[in-house]
Amino acid sequence: MAGSGTAHLRDGDIVMRVENLVMEFPVGRTGLKVHAVSGISFDVVRGETLGLVGESGCGKSTTGKAMMQIPRPTSGSIKLDGLELTTLGNEELRSARTKMQMIFQDPISSLNPRRIVRDSVREPLDVWGRGSKAEREALVDRVLESVGIDPQRAAESRPHQFSGGQCQRISIARALVLDPTLIICDEPVSALDVSVQAQVINLLEDLKKQYGLTLIFIAHDLAVVKNISDRVAVMYLGKMCEISPSDDLYARPAHPYTRVLIDSIPVPDPSAVLADATTIGEPGSPVTPPSGCRFHPRCQFADDICKSAEPILQDIGNGHFVACHHPLEVPVSIQSR
Amino acid sequence: MSELQTEMRQEHQPLLEVTDLRTHFRTERGLVRAVDGVSLTLERGKCLGIVGESGSGKTVLSRSLMGLLPSSNTVTSGSVKFEGKEILGLPSKQMRRLWGREMSMVFQNPMTSLNPLMKIGQQIAEPLNLHLDMSRADARATAERLLRDVRIPEATRRLDQYPHELSGGMRQRAMIAIALACGPTLLFADEPTTALDVTVQAQILQLIGEQRRDRNMSVVLVTHDLGVVAGHTDEIAVMYGGKLVEKAPTSVLFAHMKMPYTMSLMRSIPKLEDPSHTRLATIPGRPPDLVHPPKGCRFAPRCAYARDKCITEEPPLRQAEDPNHSYACWYPVGSPEFNQREAELNSGAVPVTLEAR
Amino acid sequence: MSTQTPTTTEAAAPEPGEAATKKTLGIGFWVCIGWLLVMVFVAVFATRLPIPDPKFNFIEPGQAGPSKGPSTAHWFGTDKDARDVFARTMYGARVSLTVGFIAIVFGMFVGGTLGILAGFFRGWIDRIFSFMFLVLLSFPSLVLAIMLTALLDRKLFTISMILGVLAVAPVGRLARATTMQYAEREFVIAARSLGAKNKRIIVRELLPNVAIPMSALALLGMAVAIVAEGGLAFLGLSVERSITWGGMIQLGSDSSKTLQNQPWIAFFPIGVLFLTVFALNFAGDRVRTYFDVKETSL
Numbered sequence: 004m005a006g007s008g009t010a011h012l013r014d015g016d017i018v019m020r021v022e023n024l025v026m027e028f029p030v031g032r033t034g035l036k037v038h039a040v041s042g043i044s045f046d047v048v049r050g051e052t053l054g055l056v057g058e059s060g061c062g063k064s065t066t067g068k069a070m071m072q073i074p075r076p077t078s079g080s081i082k083l084d085g086l087e088l089t090t091l092g093n094e095e096l097r098s099a100r101t102k103m104q105m106i107f108q109d110p111i112s113s114l115n116p117r118r119i120v121r122d123s124v125r126e127p128l129d130v131w132g133r134g135s136k137a138e139r140e141a142l143v144d145r146v147l148e149s150v151g152i153d154p155q156r157a158a159e160s161r162p163h164q165f166s167g168g169q170c171q172r173i174s175i176a177r178a179l180v181l182d183p184t185l186i187i188c189d190e191p192v193s194a195l196d197v198s199v200q201a202q203v204i205n206l207l208e209d210l211k212k213q214y215g216l217t218l219i220f221i222a223h224d225l226a227v228v229k230n231i232s233d234r235v236a237v238m239y240l241g242k243m244c245e246i247s248p249s250d251d252l253y254a255r256p257a258h259p260y261t262r263v264l265i266d267s268i269p270v271p272d273p274s275a276v277l278a279d280a281t282t283i284g285e286p287g288s289p290v291t292p293p294s295g296c297r298f299h300p301r302c303q304f305a306d307d308i309c310k311s312a313e314p315i316l317q318d319i320g321n322g323h324f325v326a327c328h329h330p331l332e333v334p335v336s337i338q339s340r
Numbered sequence: 341m342s343e344l345q346t347e348m349r350q351e352h353q354p355l356l357e358v359t360d361l362r363t364h365f366r367t368e369r370g371l372v373r374a375v376d377g378v379s380l381t382l383e384r385g386k387c388l389g390i391v392g393e394s395g396s397g398k399t400v401l402s403r404s405l406m407g408l409l410p411s412s413n414t415v416t417s418g419s420v421k422f423e424g425k426e427i428l429g430l431p432s433k434q435m436r437r438l439w440g441r442e443m444s445m446v447f448q449n450p451m452t453s454l455n456p457l458m459k460i461g462q463q464i465a466e467p468l469n470l471h472l473d474m475s476r477a478d479a480r481a482t483a484e485r486l487l488r489d490v491r492i493p494e495a496t497r498r499l500d501q502y503p504h505e506l507s508g509g510m511r512q513r514a515m516i517a518i519a520l521a522c523g524p525t526l527l528f529a530d531e532p533t534t535a536l537d538v539t540v541q542a543q544i545l546q547l548i549g550e551q552r553r554d555r556n557m558s559v560v561l562v563t564h565d566l567g568v569v570a571g572h573t574d575e576i577a578v579m580y581g582g583k584l585v586e587k588a589p590t591s592v593l594f595a596h597m598k599m600p601y602t603m604s605l606m607r608s609i610p611k612l613e614d615p616s617h618t619r620l621a622t623i624p625g626r627p628p629d630l631v632h633p634p635k636g637c638r639f640a641p642r643c644a645y646a647r648d649k650c651i652t653e654e655p656p657l658r659q660a661e662d663p664n665h666s667y668a669c670w671y672p673v674g675s676p677e678f679n680q681r682e683a684e685l686n687s688g689a690v691p692v693t694l695e696a697r
Numbered sequence: 698m699s700t701q702t703p704t705t706t707e708a709a710a711p712e713p714g715e716a717a718t719k720k721t722l723g724i725g726f727w728v729c730i731g732w733l734l735v736m737v738f739v740a741v742f743a744t745r746l747p748i749p750d751p752k753f754n755f756i757e758p759g760q761a762g763p764s765k766g767p768s769t770a771h772w773f774g775t776d777k778d779a780r781d782v783f784a785r786t787m788y789g790a791r792v793s794l795t796v797g798f799i800a801i802v803f804g805m806f807v808g809g810t811l812g813i814l815a816g817f818f819r820g821w822i823d824r825i826f827s828f829m830f831l832v833l834l835s836f837p838s839l840v841l842a843i844m845l846t847a848l849l850d851r852k853l854f855t856i857s858m859i860l861g862v863l864a865v866a867p868v869g870r871l872a873r874a875t876t877m878q879y880a881e882r883e884f885v886i887a888a889r890s891l892g893a894k895n896k897r898i899i900v901r902e903l904l905p906n907v908a909i910p911m912s913a914l915a916l917l918g919m920a921v922a923i924v925a926e927g928g929l930a931f932l933g934l935s936v937e938r939s940i941t942w943g944g945m946i947q948l949g950s951d952s953s954k955t956l957q958n959q960p961w962i963a964f965f966p967i968g969v970l971f972l973t974v975f976a977l978n979f980a981g982d983r984v985r986t987y988f989d990v991k992e993t994s995l
Contacts, residue, residue: 058537059508069888097892105890107883115884117905123884125890126901166626167394181891196393196564201608201620206511208617208921223537229619231608267542269567273590273611277571278544281491285507 008316009044011246011324012326017082018185018217019044019103024079026065026241030290037289039065041241047234052211052245054249056225056264060286063221069191070104070219072096084184101131104178108190112172114162117220120173121147121157127181128336142180145305148177150206168199172206179214181254187219192227206230226268228254234322237261240289242295242303244315247323257319257330259302263302296328304329350471353424355526355558356382361418361428363397363404370631374400376582377418382575384525389561389569390591391605392479395627398562401579402528404428405560406443407435417659422526440467444519446548448531450511454503457687460487461499461513464521471522486517486539489545509540513547520551527552530562545572566605570594578602581628581638584657588665598644598667599680637669645671645681726983729976736973740790751784751940767961774961776948786966790939792853793923793970799857801915801923804864809911811865812872817880817899826869842925845932851937857930860922871914873905906933911986913971916981921973927970942966 009022025038040062047053055063069076072088081088088099107113114123124147128139144154150172152165156208162170171191178186188207192200207257208231211218222228226264228235236246237258245258256262266278284301285295296314299305363375374397382388392398394596403409405420420428427438448455455463463480464486465693474482480499487495490513499570503511511552519527529548533541549572552559561573569576569590576593577589578601586599597603607621625642628634647670655668671677731869749771767774773782815826845859879885880903888898923942928934930943949963950956954964 033659052660058539068886070888071888075458091416099895103890105887109883113883113887115902115906117909118901126893128887130891130893130897147993158577168626177887182561197566198564198605198608198623201610201622202624204610205620205622208619211935225538225994229612229616230614232616232622233850234650253600253612263539265612267538269538269541269545269565269569270612271594271606273570273594275571277546280539280546283539283543285509285540330703 005034008326010318011316011322012044012046013048016049018049018051018084019047019072019219020080020082021066022080022082022329024066024081026069026079027077038241038292040069040076041288041292043241043243044237045236045246047217047219048185049217050211050215051234052220052232054228054235055219055221055222055238056235057238057276058223058286060240060289061238062289063238064189065236067105067187067219067221069271070187071100071103101127101181102183102184103187104181104183106174106186106188106191107169108193110167110174110194110311111160111162113174114170114177116162118161119158120160120162120165122151123162124157124173124177124180127177133181143176146176146179147173149210150179152176157236159208166199168195168202171195171199171203175203175206175210179210182214183216185217185219187221189221190223193222193224200227207231224268225253225264234333237264240286240292242297243326244298245323245325245327246316247325248321251321251323255323255331257323257325258298258327259329259331260298262331263301266320296326344351354381355423356380356561357419357421357424358405359419359421360463361401361404361420362416362539363409365414366373366413366415367631368421371415372630373582373633374535374630376405376630376633378579378582378584380577380584382526382558382560384558385552385556386574386675387549387561387572389573389576390560390562391564391566391569391602393564393605393623395630396579397582398579400532400582402530404447406439406528407432408445420450434570440524441471441522442524442525443526443528444522445528445530446512446515446532448534450508450515450535451503453515454511454518456503459500459502460506464499464518466534467518467521482521483517486521487514488614489520489551490514490517491543491609492517508536509543512536512540514543516544516547516551520555521553521651524557526558526560529561531563531564533568534563541568548572565609566602567609578605579636581633583638583668584632585639585669586667587657588660588662590666591664592662596660596662596665596674598665598672598674599639599669600643600671600673601639603673644679644685647671647677698833711791722771722983722987726980729980729983732976733980735882736790736969737794739787740794743788743791746787748787749784751780751788752779754779766959770966773965774959776945776962777955777959782962782965786942786947786969788940789942789945789966790940790973793938793973796852796860796926796936797919798859798922800855800864800896801919803858803861804868804918804922805911805915806987807861808868809872809907810864812869812874813876813899813903813907815869816873816876817895817903819877823873827873830866830869830873833862838863839928843932844927846929846934851934853936854937856926856936860925863925864918868911868914868918871910872907875910876903879903879906884926910985911995913981913985913988915986916977920977920981922931923974923977925969942970946970 012020020221024040025042028039030037043066045053047074068285070081083099083103086099088096091099100280114120118219121143125139125143128134128142133139134142140240147154147157152169157288165173183192192203195203204227207218210216220228220231232249234246235249235252237244238262239260244260245252252261253265256265263283267283271278282303286302287297288302293300295311296309299309302309314328316324316326317324319330358378358380361378364508365374378401382581390398390401400635404416407427419426422438423444425436437536461483463478463505464483468474468479468482484495484499487498492510492513493497533544536544545568548559551557561569563569573590574592575589577584578599580601586593586602597606604621608623610620623642628638636645636652637650637655640646644652649670655670657666657668659666702859771781771783773786776782813827815823842859842863846856885898885902888902926935926941927943927946930941931947933947935941935943945966946963949959
C-alpha cells in the first residue's frame with residue numbers, strides 16, 4: 004500500500020475534499036520528524052458517511068484533527084464546501100470551523116469536569132451570540148432531547164454524574180447546536196461497551212437523517228466502521244491503502260492489510276475458525292517509515308518492487324480503489340469465517 | 341498407589357470453586373451489592389469468560405476471587421475455594437503467598453499497570469526474586485525467556501527498556517510476561533484488550549490461549565464483548581446487576597442462548613456479514629442501581645420480553661436441556677411467551693413501552 | 698427497542714454516581730475555619746476589643762521583676778517590659794495575617810497568571826516564564842528575603858510583597874503543570890473547534906479546573922508566608938515598630954534562661970502561630986480532597 008494518488012477523488016456535491024495532506028511533527032529536539040500523514044487524499048459527498056480505519060499510529064486521528072486545522076497541516080489542501088481552509092486567516096478560520104464539529108474518543112475527557120453539562124452544550128451558542136437567551140435555551144433543550152438526555156438533569160449535573168455513553172451523547176449534542184454540515188467522529192465508540200456502542204451508532208444514524216449531516220467516522224474496528232459508513236478508507240502508517248464503498252470493501256478486500264483488519268475482528272461464533280494472529284506483526288515507526296510500500300515489512304505477498312516503489316491508488320471497478328502492487332485477486336469469502 | 345489416588349482426586353477437584361459469593365460495599369448511599377450470590381467452578385486448564393456491561397459486577401467478581409479488594413468498606417461472604425482450600429477472607433499476608441505464584445492478573449490498561457520508572461526486565465524479575473528466590477542472573481535469563489514466550493521481538497534488548505519505549509501491544513505482552521513469571525495456575529485477565537487495536541487484540545487473545553495450553557493454566561477472561569470470548573473460552577458466565585444470569589459451555593451458549601439479556605448483548609455487536617447501515621439492536625436504559633436493585637428479575641426494566649411476573653418475582657438459576665447450562669429467566673428465548681412477544685415486536689403491533697415500568 | 702427510548706428509563710433510574718459525590722468537608726475543616734475566623738476577627742477589631750493596651754508597661758510598685766506568669770489580670774502573663782502577652786498576641790495577628798494574605802494574593806495573581814499563560818501557549822512564553830520560576834526557586838528564599846529587606850524598607854506592604862514574590866514560583870509552576878494537563882484534554886480542543894477564542898478558553902474552560910489545586914495551595918502558601926514572616930521577625934527584620942508573633946517569639950527566646958524562667962513569653966505566640974498555620978494547612982488539605990471529583994465512580 005503506502006499509496007498516494009488522487010484517481011479516486013470524485014466530482015459532485017463534495018462537502019470535504021482533502022488533497023495530498025501531509026502532517027509532520029518534530030520529535031523533541033532530535034531533528035527527526037514523525038511522518039504522521041504522508042500525502043493522503045479523499046473526499047466526502049454531502050450526506051455520505053466516510054469511514055477512516057486503521058491501527059493506532061496510522062494517522063487517522065491526525066487526519067481528523069487536520070481537517071479542523073488543529074494544528075494546521077504541513078502541506079496539502081483541505082476544502083470545506085469548496086472553501087480552502089489551509090490558507091484562511093485566524094478569524095475566518097474561527098467562523099469556518101463552526102460548520103464542522105468533532106466528537107472524541109474519551110467521553111469523560113471531552114467535557115469540562117467542572118461545568119454543568121447544559122452550559123457546555125450551550126457554550127457554542129454563547130460564543131457566537133446566536134439568538135436570544137430564550138431561543139438558545141429552547142434549542143439546547145431540543146438538541147439534548149434528540150440525543151436522549153433529559154435537559155432537566157443536564158441542567159443540574161456535571162459530567163462525572165453521567166455514564167460514558169451518556170457523556171458521549173452530550174458531546175454529540177454540543178457538536179450539533181451550531182447546526183454543522185460535517186461532523187468528524189474520532190473513535191467515538193471505542194471506549195464504550197458493545198451495548199452502549201450500538202446505541203451511539205444508531206443515534207448517529209438517526210441524527211444524520213434528522214439534521215442532514217455528513218459524517219467522517221474514524222475507528223480501528225472494521226465491523227463498526229462498515230456498519231455506519233457508505234464508503235471506507237483504510238489507512239496504514241500515514242498512507243491510504245484502499246478506499247471503496249463499504250459493502251464492496253468487505254465483499255472483496257483487495258489490499259492484504261484490509262484482509263488483516265478483517266481477520267482480526269472477533270466473531271461472536273465459537274465455531275468460526277480463527278485466523279492465525281501471530282503473523283500480523285505491529286506497525287512500523289512513523290519516524291522512519293519503510294521504503295516503497297509502507298506495509299511491505301508485514302506483508303506476506305511483498306517482493307522487491309514493494310520495497311522500492313510506492314504503489315499508486317488504482318481503480319478496480321465499482322468505485323473501489325487499491326494501492327497495492329499485488330492486490331488480492333480472489334475475493335476471500337467472508338463466509339469461511 | 342495412594343499417590344496415584346491423590347493425584348487422581350486432584351484431577352477431579354476443580355481448581356476454583358465459588359459458592360454463593362457476595363461482595364458488598366458500604367458507601368454513604370447505602371450497601372452496594374456489587375456481587376450478589378455468585379456460584380461457579382473452574383477446572384484446571386480451562387478458560388472461563390465472564391461477560392457483562394460496565395456495572396454488572398464482573399470486575400468486582402474477579403477482584404474478589406483474587407482477594408484484591410480494599411477491606412475497609414468491603415463486606416464479603418460465601419466461599420471461594422482454591423485447590424480445595426478456602427481463601428476468602430484470608431489476611432493479605434497469606435494471600436501474598438498465592439499472588440504471583442498461584443494466581444496473577446493482567447489489567448486493562450498496560451500503561452498504568454506497569455511501573456514507568458522501572459525497566460521491563462526488572463519488573464519481570466522482581467516476582468521471580470521475591471517468590472522463587474531466584475538469583476539475579478537466573479531471574480534475568482528467565483525474564484528473557486518469558487519475553488520470547490510472549491513473542492516480544494528482540495527480547496534481550498527489551499529487558500533494558502522502559503515501558504514508554506514499547507508500543508501498547510508490546511506493553512500488554514510485557515504485562516502478561518510479568519503475570520506468567522512465577523508460573524501461576526490461574527490467570528485473571530480483566531478486559532485485557534479493551535484499550536487495544538483489533539489487530540493487537542487478536543494477537544493478545546491468541547497469546548493468552550497458547551500460554552494457557554502450554555502451561556495447563558486456568559484463565560478467567562473478563563470482558564464486555566461476547567465476540568472476544570467466543571473463540572477463546574471453554575465456558576461463559578454472563579453477569580447482570582451483580583448476579584450470574586446465564587452460564588454454559590461456550591458452544592452451548594452460542595447455540596442455545598436462554599437469557600434475553602445474553603441475546604441482546606449478542607445482537608448489539610455489529611456483524612461483518614450484514615450490509616452497511618443495518619440497524620443494530622440496543623439494550624435501552626442502563627444497568628440497575630446496585631443499592632436498590634429491582635425487586636424481580638434485575639434485567640426486567642430493560643427487557644423487551646418481560647412480563648408482570650418478571651417484575652415481581654426473581655427468577656432462580658435453573659437448568660436448561662444441557663446439564664451444564666443454567667439460566668435465570670421466567671420466559672427464556674424459545675419459550676412460547678418469548679416467541680409470542682418476539683412475533684409482536686417484529687410485526688410492530690405492540691410498541692415497546694418501557695416508560696410504563 | 699430504538700435508541701430514542703432511553704431518556705425515560707434513564708431519568709427514572711437513580712444515579713449511581715450522584716449521591717456518592719455528596720462529600721462533606723468534615724468537622725475538622727469547620728473547626729479550623731472557625732479558628733481562622735476568630736483570628737481574623739481579633740486582627741480586625743483589636744483596638745475595639747476589651748483587651749489591654751499592648752504597649753503599656755504594667756509595672757507595679759514593689760515588684761521584683763517586670764515579667765510575670767499568667768494570671769487573671771494578664772492571661773498569658775507579661776513580658777520583660779511588663780507588657781501584656783495576651784494583648785500583644787492578639788495584635789500580632791494583624792501583621793501576620795496581613796502579610797500572609799497580601800503575599801499569597803500577590804503570589805496567586807502573578808504566579809497564577811504567568812503559569813497559566815506558560816502552560817497554555819507553551820513555546821517561547823513558556824521558556825521565558827519557566828526560566829524565571831527556576832531562577833526564583835534557585836535562591837534560598839530566606840536569604841533573598843533578607844537581602845530585599847536590606848535593600849528596600851521594612852514597611853508592612855514591602856515585607857508582604859517580598860514574601861509574595863517568593864510565592865510566585867511555586868504557584869506559577871503548579872498553575873503551569875495543571876494548565877498543561879487540562880489543555881491536552883479533548884474538551885479544550887472541542888471549545889476551540891467551536892470557535893471559542895483563547896481568552897474564553899482560558900477563563901471558562903481552564904481557570905475553573907486550575908483554580909481548585911490553586912486554592913488549596915493558597916491556604917498552604919498563606920501558612921508558609923506567615924511562618925516566613927515569623928522567621929524574618931525572629932531575625933529582627935520584619936515590619937518595624939510593630940507587634941508580630943515572630944518578634945515576640947524572638948523576645949521570649951533570646952536566651953535559654955528566658956525560655957526556662959519565663960516560658961510564657963515565647964510559648965503563647967508560638968502556640969497561636971502553630972494553631973493558625975495548622976488550621977490553614979488542614980483546611981487547604983481538606984479543600985483539595987473535597988474538590989478532587991475526577992471520576993469518582995465505584
